[in-house]
Amino acid sequence: MNLAEHYTQIRKYSEKICAPLATEDYVVQPIADVSPPKWHLGHTTWFFETFVLKPNVTGYQEFDENYNYVFNSYYETVGNRVIRTDRGNLSRPSVADIYKYRAYVDEAMVKFLAQPIDGELKELITLGFNHEQQHQELLITDIKYILGNNPLFPAYDDHWKEDSSIRNENDFVTIEEGVYEIGYQGDDFHFDNELNRHKVYLNEFSISTALVNNAEYLEFINAGGYQNFNYWHAEGWDWVKTNSISAPMYWHLIDGGWFNYTFAGLKVLDKNLALSHISYYEAYAFASWKGMRLPTEFEWEIAAEHFNWGQRWEWTESAYLPYPGFSKAPGAIGEYNGKFMVNQKVLRGASIATPENHSRVTYRNFFHPNLRWQFTGIRLVK
Amino acid sequence: MNLAEHYTQIRKYSEKICAPLATEDYVVQPIADVSPPKWHLGHTTWFFETFVLKPNVTGYQEFDENYNYVFNSYYETVGNRVIRTDRGNLSRPSVADIYKYRAYVDEAMVKFLAQPIDGELKELITLGFNHEQQHQELLITDIKYILGNNPLFPAYDDHWKEDSSIRNENDFVTIEEGVYEIGYQGDDFHFDNELNRHKVYLNEFSISTALVNNAEYLEFINAGGYQNFNYWHAEGWDWVKTNSISAPMYWHLIDGGWFNYTFAGLKVLDKNLALSHISYYEAYAFASWKGMRLPTEFEWEIAAEHFNWGQRWEWTESAYLPYPGFSKAPGAIGEYNGKFMVNQKVLRGASIATPENHSRVTYRNFFHPNLRWQFTGIRLVK
Amino acid sequence: MNLAEHYTQIRKYSEKICAPLATEDYVVQPIADVSPPKWHLGHTTWFFETFVLKPNVTGYQEFDENYNYVFNSYYETVGNRVIRTDRGNLSRPSVADIYKYRAYVDEAMVKFLAQPIDGELKELITLGFNHEQQHQELLITDIKYILGNNPLFPAYDDHWKEDSSIRNENDFVTIEEGVYEIGYQGDDFHFDNELNRHKVYLNEFSISTALVNNAEYLEFINAGGYQNFNYWHAEGWDWVKTNSISAPMYWHLIDGGWFNYTFAGLKVLDKNLALSHISYYEAYAFASWKGMRLPTEFEWEIAAEHFNWGQRWEWTESAYLPYPGFSKAPGAIGEYNGKFMVNQKVLRGASIATPENHSRVTYRNFFHPNLRWQFTGIRLVK
Amino acid sequence: MNLAEHYTQIRKYSEKICAPLATEDYVVQPIADVSPPKWHLGHTTWFFETFVLKPNVTGYQEFDENYNYVFNSYYETVGNRVIRTDRGNLSRPSVADIYKYRAYVDEAMVKFLAQPIDGELKELITLGFNHEQQHQELLITDIKYILGNNPLFPAYDDHWKEDSSIRNENDFVTIEEGVYEIGYQGDDFHFDNELNRHKVYLNEFSISTALVNNAEYLEFINAGGYQNFNYWHAEGWDWVKTNSISAPMYWHLIDGGWFNYTFAGLKVLDKNLALSHISYYEAYAFASWKGMRLPTEFEWEIAAEHFNWGQRWEWTESAYLPYPGFSKAPGAIGEYNGKFMVNQKVLRGASIATPENHSRVTYRNFFHPNLRWQFTGIRLVK
Incomplete structure (x- = not known):
């Protein structure tokens, strides 16, 4: 699998995790540790835009200059940011806008990854893959928190079942x-x-x-x-x-x-x-x-x-x-x-x-x- | 204007206020005093269901029994409720569900108001009208807060303008x-x-x-x-x-x-x-x-x-x-x-x-x- | 009773209220509203020093220039001050120092009050009397709080008894x-x-x-x-x-x-x-x-x-x-x-x-x- | 040095540390981590009374049954206690009472230590010595905090000087x-x-x-x-x-x-x-x-x-x-x-x-x- 394919595979998986959500589920932050799903989708995209596209693609046009403020997490180096506990107070950018942002960055990234990439830049991109995977895990646990602490206890997947038979002897x-x-x-x-x-x-x-x-x-x-x-x-x-x-x-x-x-x-x-x-x-x-x-x-x-x-x-x-x-x-x-x-x-x-x-x-x-x-x-x- | 027409007029106005909103704007609660618009829409509906329909319509089938917990505001008499500062943590019921809830209750109300109504019950319904009007004002001020404290400063109505010429002499x-x-x-x-x-x-x-x-x-x-x-x-x-x-x-x-x-x-x-x-x-x-x-x-x-x-x-x-x-x-x-x-x-x-x-x-x-x-x-x- | 006698009578009464206290009782501030008794004794003295002696007595030598910072209560006009919730954190000035401060200011005040005083200045001094009386009431209620919230429930006066027979008919x-x-x-x-x-x-x-x-x-x-x-x-x-x-x-x-x-x-x-x-x-x-x-x-x-x-x-x-x-x-x-x-x-x-x-x-x-x-x-x- | 002499030496040193203090300095707790010196003096005494005298001396008469509540620190096993942040709110027991408490327990301890002591009990008493030494260090650092955060900056010892010449080469x-x-x-x-x-x-x-x-x-x-x-x-x-x-x-x-x-x-x-x-x-x-x-x-x-x-x-x-x-x-x-x-x-x-x-x-x-x-x-x- 080449770098562009790897990129696409990982990026698609984040969206697959979110597929069962209602728009409203993307927005809330019931506790500080649980970020809104739409924030995860935006933040992981911001990572590639900020650390890969902006420094390496000549003439790259930022999707929206305000997004740096909205989607930066804790990187002090990269400027001011929405404080962590305020993420659930932002109704905008909308979920649709964030999917547009993803598509825009993905297109630029796939184009960029068509050329041979090596050394530190390749390492950085691979870090971006792993970074997105970490947020995929958080997406899953944050979605569980958002739905599981709602008084209506909505299901994420009616057919979901964890296999309890896979178990070692207690030796x-x-x-x-x-x-x-x-x-x-x-x-x-x-x-x-x-x-x-x-x-x-x-x-x-x-x-x-x-x-x-x-x-x-x-x-x-x-x-x-x-x-x-x-x-x-x-x-x-x-x-x-x-x-x-x-x-x-x-x-x-x-x-x-x-x-x-x-x-x-x-x-x-x-x-x-x-x-x-x-x-x-x-x-x-x-x-x-x-x-x-x-x-x-x-x-x-x-x-x-x-x-x-x-x-x-x-x-x-x-x-x-x-x-x-x-x-x-x-x-x-x-x-x-x-x-x-x-x-x-x-x-x-x-x-x-x-x-x-x-x-x-x-x-x-x-x-x-x-x-x-x-x-x-x-x-x-x- | 009869009671049913008055009811319908007031109820429609609440929805008109929300018409320019994105789904996400209905969900957030940036400070305790500002409730999510979807909560206002549900709460005013709950008022009519709880105080008018349930005690007065024989065989009335509640829309969802969990909604009492979700949409009660401060009425200690009517049971437990989501604490006020948690309203913005609830992604469900969804906006669509709440509009269904409104339609369901509106249908039952309009049917109920077709009969002659007088005395204390009429007073109570009129209180419900005024209650919804108070929440219409809060809808407007809460929407302003939600959009006006977003770093993107989205407009609610691009053509909105307050007339500053209507002004008395400062006598x-x-x-x-x-x-x-x-x-x-x-x-x-x-x-x-x-x-x-x-x-x-x-x-x-x-x-x-x-x-x-x-x-x-x-x-x-x-x-x-x-x-x-x-x-x-x-x-x-x-x-x-x-x-x-x-x-x-x-x-x-x-x-x-x-x-x-x-x-x-x-x-x-x-x-x-x-x-x-x-x-x-x-x-x-x-x-x-x-x-x-x-x-x-x-x-x-x-x-x-x-x-x-x-x-x-x-x-x-x-x-x-x-x-x-x-x-x-x-x-x-x-x-x-x-x-x-x-x-x-x-x-x-x-x-x-x-x-x-x-x-x-x-x-x-x-x-x-x-x-x-x-x-x-x-x-x-x- | 002339002004000097009135002054002395009021000042002595503050000290009489504190006579049954142990040194330790003068120091603590169990809640923000309850000030340490030694603070009351110092603050009322500071009032006379600041508003009467310093502006009116030529060559008056302040007792200690740091006391303005320690004993100012809420007068923004008169400079910085220890924040109210910190009064119980100050072991110094000691109780003995504060009694010395009182004696020093009292001597200067009695000397000053020997001359004829009238008009605004007399009003100000009378305000000082009433100010000290207000703190006498606080001294009593604060002492009650300090002793009454101690797990040992120490008495202030073993013989103290409130007369419950003085009571109107409930007409x-x-x-x-x-x-x-x-x-x-x-x-x-x-x-x-x-x-x-x-x-x-x-x-x-x-x-x-x-x-x-x-x-x-x-x-x-x-x-x-x-x-x-x-x-x-x-x-x-x-x-x-x-x-x-x-x-x-x-x-x-x-x-x-x-x-x-x-x-x-x-x-x-x-x-x-x-x-x-x-x-x-x-x-x-x-x-x-x-x-x-x-x-x-x-x-x-x-x-x-x-x-x-x-x-x-x-x-x-x-x-x-x-x-x-x-x-x-x-x-x-x-x-x-x-x-x-x-x-x-x-x-x-x-x-x-x-x-x-x-x-x-x-x-x-x-x-x-x-x-x-x-x-x-x-x-x-x- | 036998056990009783060792006991007496350690106990005296705690009191020596406090000798320069004014009574008021024993009382305050400017932050949660800094306990009032009188609390340290009482707590270390309570340790010997609770863990040595009460279980081992037949007919031992507790000095004051309320002291367990006042001087327990964090030992959940030994019952309720004043919460840590409230230590500075207690004007009683007075400093004099706590010195009496120390004298009372010291007399009983020295008498008790006159007999041959071995095994676990000796270990426990030695733990008590080390426990008191730990509080001696805290006494010194807490006193520094109490005096050093007072706006008058009172000295503990005018002649105190730390030797800055004892210094290794920076190798x-x-x-x-x-x-x-x-x-x-x-x-x-x-x-x-x-x-x-x-x-x-x-x-x-x-x-x-x-x-x-x-x-x-x-x-x-x-x-x-x-x-x-x-x-x-x-x-x-x-x-x-x-x-x-x-x-x-x-x-x-x-x-x-x-x-x-x-x-x-x-x-x-x-x-x-x-x-x-x-x-x-x-x-x-x-x-x-x-x-x-x-x-x-x-x-x-x-x-x-x-x-x-x-x-x-x-x-x-x-x-x-x-x-x-x-x-x-x-x-x-x-x-x-x-x-x-x-x-x-x-x-x-x-x-x-x-x-x-x-x-x-x-x-x-x-x-x-x-x-x-x-x-x-x-x-x-x-």
């Missing part, structure tokens, strides 16, 4: 003590935060080959896990109290029975399914209650060849920090990862929302420990 | 000291807060026959009015400082020139036009700077026959309090006015957004002193 | 409809907000000769008054919910019995005592539940000769607004009253904390409707 | 790549968070033998370091903007010259002195500007034999996480360290406020990345 595999190598190695795309490849020393540990499922988590709930501070970090306990948390996101106790909002609407909770939509605080508390712990990201990376992964992003015990020798690129691209390396937790694996071929064993995802709207789950270590 | 008319009667008298519709008609004693005062215009207010700005605490209430001064206020809402200083967002988009400020979109705090400060004051609502009501009014809601010095003998109706309808009679200021007159025949000389509008998104202006007294 | 006296005169008349001290004396028209009303007592208010509580939104203003109801209010301030339900923090410590609730420490919201809700209402400040002023008043500040239905012809003095003194005339309610009468000879029938006290730490009570009108 | 020492051992080893006191001793793999690195001094940090300021987002984490940049940060805590720019609040009062900034009172965000930004980085806590621990440390707590790049095999003790003592292991940064070394013999090379201090009131400094790695 533990033991990894021996020793020096291991961590981080990306190879010539394909990878993020700067996966480098440098470096050595770490691991003690012996045993890691589960299966993710925690809903049945196991219900035991924690029924055992009073949300009422006993002993299992929690101090700030996790504050979070439980302040927000009156008593179950994973999207779980509803109705007339004594547990229901779960899924993309097909509100359904009876499937107990065999891998647990999802829990915060790091809950992951930690559950593990404490079990007398176990979460893996570090290093343990996970070394052990990952022994189990299937990919249904859920897996909270690790590791904080998101630079690897030895990490250095960020100059300019706007350098704002990609490094500046978030404080007060976040690493997640490893991939989720059902992650685009195919986007993740890999060295991939480092990261979120604040209180967030639950991603498909986040638990793997135990003892 | 003062003097009203003699004495006992006057205040409040509604007659048999037509009026709100409970306009009763009882009662006597007040007024001292002699002179009131301007014209509203303050933009040129006069610019003098206040240029004289440093926003920098001198002496003109302001203590809490008005805090409001100026906290919110960095330096001009009326919708005014923009661009390259040294003043612009104003209007329904036709961003335009050079028309200095002859009556000032609008100022808070009570600003009205008070401007009057102090002039060495004058605002009228009380009683002075206004007595003097109103001496001038044209209706372009702007006029801030008065009066707090919104019950008239002697005021008593609120029982049940949900009683929640209409009385429970807001604390910490608000009375406005008199009407604005360009007020539906025809909705206001009258005894009409009492009320808002918190910091609010500016209504078409609010100033009339001076000395 | 209603009827005032006839007509034109009445309101506002201060005479040559003695009065605040600017009591002027101009002016005519008002009152409808006939009947007003209770007694204040509501604790027994009556308990009936309201037991009747579910705090659980029924119908009795409350919308913002009163929000206040109840947000702050989980279920009884007057200082009331505690312990093992099924009601207790009340008094200056003698925590005591069994005296049911015969006049109700105290309630907000305007609660006063309004109680009156609504009774099917009655609160008096306006004008009704109160006209009816006051028919009952004893002075145990409690009485919430009125009136908002705090300027009288006809009100104008504020120029300079810092003009910041005294006028700039607070928005969003506050008028209280009439006086409380057990009010210094003797400080209040009068035309006196207008004012507070925000949610505040309860003053000795506030209820008189009903029907 | 870098290089540590070779390899497997190293980290964590406490031995039989003396240590915290649970220093265990298990475990192996880590370190890459080669060069670490400065000197701390950054004020002159070097001034260069960063003068180079616009606080105005360039490139050097900062995204949340560090938000912190700078939100709090208008432009220099280390206690630095004041007066008439063009830099001053520094020290325990001797406000003084001209000593440029040779080791930089202090900066947040992790500032430490990171400074290192970025230098083209260097902060050490990890593992690098620091291995390299520490090559330099003198102890003047400043040194921010590391490491997040505060459990070591392999870490497990917390059961009961209240188990709440000591583990529950804070999220969203905090590790500091290594010791400061001029740290009691002698309290720190060690494996000691792990931890704070949130925005805090500056500790004596925190920077050591660079390249």
Whole structure:
């Protein structure tokens, strides 16, 4: 697949994700972390226009000069921007305008990609592909939040069903003590935060080959896990109290029975399914209650060849920090990862929302420990 | 015009107001005071369904039982409701669904109104008409806020123009000291807060026959009015400082020139036009700077026959309090006015957004002193 | 009593109020409205130093130039100041330093007052006396808050007891409809907000000769008054919910019995005592539940000769607004009253904390409707 | 030194720290992180009474049963407590009462410690010693905050002077790549968070033998370091903007010259002195500007034999996480360290406020990345 085909394939997929939406669903931002779908569609387009077309295509005519202000996310280098919490206050540009913007930029990009492209520019374009894939995952999780927190519980896809039969035995595999190598190695795309490849020393540990499922988590709930501070970090306990948390996101106790909002609407909770939509605080508390712990990201990376992964992003015990020798690129691209390396937790694996071929064993995802709207789950270590 | 025709006329006007909107414009709630237009369209419909159709039409089939939760505003009597600040987080019901809801309820209403209706029920329906008219005014001011705070400054109507030539001479008319009667008298519709008609004693005062215009207010700005605490209430001064206020809402200083967002988009400020979109705090400060004051609502009501009014809601010095003998109706309808009679200021007159025949000389509008998104202006007294 | 003697008498009384305090009690500010007692002692002294000594005594040597910053309250005219919520964060100046400051200023003042003083200067000094008396009342109510919200419930005076036998019959006296005169008349001290004396028209009303007592208010509580939104203003109801209010301030339900923090410590609730420490919201809700209402400040002023008043500040239905012809003095003194005339309610009468000879029938006290730490009570009108 | 002597020595030192204070200085809590000195004195006493005397001394008579509520800090196991932000609102117990409390508990403790004590109980008492030493450091830093944020800038000790001549050459020492051992080893006191001793793999690195001094940090300021987002984490940049940060805590720019609040009062900034009172965000930004980085806590621990440390707590790049095999003790003592292991940064070394013999090379201090009131400094790695 050549670069232009690759580009087109990725761009089309973003639009496919949004196909089932009503126009209104593109607009709202119920919490700061959840951006309006139309914003994602515009922002990913702005990325290609700003970093590829404007600097490289002579005479390129910007689609609309105001869009830089509207669709910039956090790039301080590229000028002022709508503050993040205001994205849901903008009714314009309309959804139709944004699709026109996409078509306009796509046409220019496909034309541009017809010529031979190499070196740094190719790397930058490939970063744009991966950037759009990250927003594809956010589109899916943000749409779930928008529909799943609506009192009418509208479905995204009536026929949607997650396969709960794909499941490993709940065995533990033991990894021996020793020096291991961590981080990306190879010539394909990878993020700067996966480098440098470096050595770490691991003690012996045993890691589960299966993710925690809903049945196991219900035991924690029924055992009073949300009422006993002993299992929690101090700030996790504050979070439980302040927000009156008593179950994973999207779980509803109705007339004594547990229901779960899924993309097909509100359904009876499937107990065999891998647990999802829990915060790091809950992951930690559950593990404490079990007398176990979460893996570090290093343990996970070394052990990952022994189990299937990919249904859920897996909270690790590791904080998101630079690897030895990490250095960020100059300019706007350098704002990609490094500046978030404080007060976040690493997640490893991939989720059902992650685009195919986007993740890999060295991939480092990261979120604040209180967030639950991603498909986040638990793997135990003892 | 019979009741059914009156109903239809009023209902159509709400939809006419929204006709120029894009679907996206119906959805957003940029500040708590500004509700999404689709919410207004649903809420006014819910009013007729809840208070007229459900109690009075045998076998009436509710359109959707969830709508009570979605479209109730502040009626504690009628059950739970979406909290006010969450209205802009709901992408559903869609705009199309709400228009279906309107058509469904309209059909049932028109059928119901074909029979002879009298007494309390007629009063209730007439209240529903006036309720919808109040939301028509809010539709207009909320649409202005939604478009006028968008960085693209989209127009609502490219040909819209406010006539700045209709203007009285800036004369003062003097009203003699004495006992006057205040409040509604007659048999037509009026709100409970306009009763009882009662006597007040007024001292002699002179009131301007014209509203303050933009040129006069610019003098206040240029004289440093926003920098001198002496003109302001203590809490008005805090409001100026906290919110960095330096001009009326919708005014923009661009390259040294003043612009104003209007329904036709961003335009050079028309200095002859009556000032609008100022808070009570600003009205008070401007009057102090002039060495004058605002009228009380009683002075206004007595003097109103001496001038044209209706372009702007006029801030008065009066707090919104019950008239002697005021008593609120029982049940949900009683929640209409009385429970807001604390910490608000009375406005008199009407604005360009007020539906025809909705206001009258005894009409009492009320808002918190910091609010500016209504078409609010100033009339001076000395 | 000459001016110097009057000065000394008033100044000594402030210190007498503080005599039972531990040093620590002078320092804390548990809520923004409650200032540290040492701040009151310093601020009232600063008033005389700033407005009397510095402009009028040649060669007067300021005690400490930093004190202007520390003890200014809200006078924008006189320069920067410690923000109000930071008063409790200042351990210095120490209590001993502030008593030295008082002695220093008192010596200079007594010396200064030995000469004949007249006209505006005498008025200003008399204003200083009344200013200090207002802070004496605040000293008492702030001390009650500081001790009464301490988990150890320390007593201020073990022998303190409020006389609950002084109580009128609960009769209603009827005032006839007509034109009445309101506002201060005479040559003695009065605040600017009591002027101009002016005519008002009152409808006939009947007003209770007694204040509501604790027994009556308990009936309201037991009747579910705090659980029924119908009795409350919308913002009163929000206040109840947000702050989980279920009884007057200082009331505690312990093992099924009601207790009340008094200056003698925590005591069994005296049911015969006049109700105290309630907000305007609660006063309004109680009156609504009774099917009655609160008096306006004008009704109160006209009816006051028919009952004893002075145990409690009485919430009125009136908002705090300027009288006809009100104008504020120029300079810092003009910041005294006028700039607070928005969003506050008028209280009439006086409380057990009010210094003797400080209040009068035309006196207008004012507070925000949610505040309860003053000795506030209820008189009903029907 | 036997246990009773050791106890007495440590307890006396807390009181020695407070000796220069005025009573008022013991009371205030200007920010949530800074507790009133009297609270520290009471809380450390409560620790011995609650965990040693009450469970182990038959017939022990509690000093005051209300003190558990007042002096518990964060131990959920031991019951309710005054919320942390309310400590500065309590004027009682008085300072004198707290010294009586200390004397009462000290007498009982010394008597109790006269008998032979071993095993877990000895460990617990030693934990109490270290606990009190930690609060001694907080007493010093909290007193500095209380006095240093007072507009009068009172001195704690007029003769106090920090020696700026004790300073290494600014050389870098290089540590070779390899497997190293980290964590406490031995039989003396240590915290649970220093265990298990475990192996880590370190890459080669060069670490400065000197701390950054004020002159070097001034260069960063003068180079616009606080105005360039490139050097900062995204949340560090938000912190700078939100709090208008432009220099280390206690630095004041007066008439063009830099001053520094020290325990001797406000003084001209000593440029040779080791930089202090900066947040992790500032430490990171400074290192970025230098083209260097902060050490990890593992690098620091291995390299520490090559330099003198102890003047400043040194921010590391490491997040505060459990070591392999870490497990917390059961009961209240188990709440000591583990529950804070999220969203905090590790500091290594010791400061001029740290009691002698309290720190060690494996000691792990931890704070949130925005805090500056500790004596925190920077050591660079390249």
